Amino acid sequence: MRLFRSILNRIIQTDVLSRLAYYPDWRITQTEADAVSVVCGVLMNIEIHEVPLEGKPVLKELMDQYLAELVPYSEDVLDIHDPLEYRYFDLYWSEPNRLPLFVLVDGRLAGFALIRTQVENHIAGGEVRNSIAEFFIIPSFRLQRIGETIATQIFNTYPGKWMIAQLAEHNGAQMFWRTIIHRYTQGRYKEVFHNDQHWYGPVQHFDNTTVTPQSEVMVSDL
Secondary structure, eight states: OHHHHHHHHHHHHHHHHHHHHHOTTOOOOHHHHHHHHHHHOOOOOEEEEEOOGGGHHHHHHHHHHHHHHHGGGOTTHHHHSBTTBOTTGGGGGTOTTEEEEEEEETTEEEEEEEEEEEEETTTSTTEEEEEEEEEEEOGGGOSSSHHHHHHHHHHHHSOSEEEEEOOTTOHHHHHHHHHHHHHHHTTOOEEEEEESSSOEEEEEEEEGGGSOOOOOOEEEOO
């Protein structure tokens, strides 16, 4: 039975992802969601915890996995993010405008998110922007809408002007963020493609101070 549920869950997840790719406005009905939860056992306790100082080594290990995944999408990624020394890593415990978060699913470590708030002189014309600088879900936890749940909670926790950037060659990340942002803002966002020394790739901009909050997840230590 457990194997059957695992296979069925993966089939449903693949179907959902395919439909979202072609139909960004598609919504799963509550009846369908309840049925999927009962049959596949996908009810999960998703939590976000601020990463304490003693959690840095664990986050560093996840960061190395994340950066390794980025290498195929950009020849310059080793210059932007050195896998051995992520240049902004220590700043997430010393600068008040940066926040490192662990993602936990049913008590298990499932990924991380690095959030920052700062003046974006080049990408946002000198305005203050919230941004998810880095975002990573461990592969075994993907295709379960955990990433969307976490992103939605982060947006709801920090209302304001947001910008989310992706590498030009990373089509998967672009589809992921466009789908989430389109649903979250109900299509009220702007995308700009940057091609300069500061960034090469699309950036989505939106202001969620007028967006109705979406589904919540449990948040700890924020």
